[in-house]
Amino acid sequence: MKTHDVPTFWARIFIAGDLATIKATCQKYCDEIGLCVTVERSHYIYTAGKELGAVIGLINYPRFPSTSEEIFERAEKLAMRLMDACEQQSFSIMTPAFTRWYNNRGYE
Helix, strand or coil: CCCCCCCCCEEEEEEECCHHHHHHHHHHHHHHHCCCCEEEEEEEEECCEEEEEEEEEEECCCCCCCCHHHHHHHHHHHHHHHHHHCCCCEEEEECCCCEEEEECCCCC
């Protein structure tokens, strides 16, 4: 059996929205650029509310290695599409180094 190692890097997108819409949007994006992601259903519980959504994962896959910058850029582009498709105001992307929150709510 052959093995191949690459530097570990991952990005996870956290977004609320309809799971079917999230899956369809991810599938379309993956088909367009040649990508594989994971989609995990998630429950977001917050002060005075709750929503369903998903956590979408991207990794540095040894069969098709990428830089951390390329992985983050793909995550960001996919998350922007998901925000539009799911009619959300915000999402977050988490990496091993930082977590970035994006919002269109008009406040910081």
